[in-house]
Amino acid sequence: MTVGMIAVHYPEAEHFEDFVARVRKxxxxxxxxxxxLSATYWANDTGDxxxxxxEWESDEAVAxxxxxxxxxxxxxxxxxxxxRPREILRLRSLS
Structure with a gap:
């Protein structure tokens, strides 16, 4: 069973590019x-x-x-x- 995570971050506008660099690392x-299995990052359409x-293959991989x-x-x-605080969702595949 694969395990996933979605994290939504809300950087201050003046720190946006620095924050993206942090996330990239x-x-x-x-x-x-x-x-x-994968680690990606996105910006929303409004850029805020x-x-x-x-995505990981197991709980052990997450650890x-x-x-x-x-x-x-x-x-x-x-x-x-x-x-504002990050919103983090831990996910488990249903298939």
Whole structure:
């Protein structure tokens, strides 16, 4: 059963490009971990939200990805650069 995640981020306008760069680095770390099937990021049409999507082959792969993020040189902390808290949905395939 595959496992997924959708995260919606709301960076402040003046930090939008910096935030996209942060997300790009995190996605690269995720893609490099065993069992990560995809890690992508999007901007909404109005340009005020960044949406990250990740798909893994198992819960163990999710755990490996989060362990890799903890030791990688990436910035995943929520701070004043975001105007509101992130919305994160964990998903499980139905097929």
């Amino acid at each position: 995190v996605a690269a770390v995720m893609r490099a971990t065993p069992g990560c 939200a960044v949406v990250s999507t990740v 490996a990805t989060y362990a890799a993020i903890q030791t990688a040189d990436v910035d995943v902390e929520f701070d004043a650069r975001e105007r």
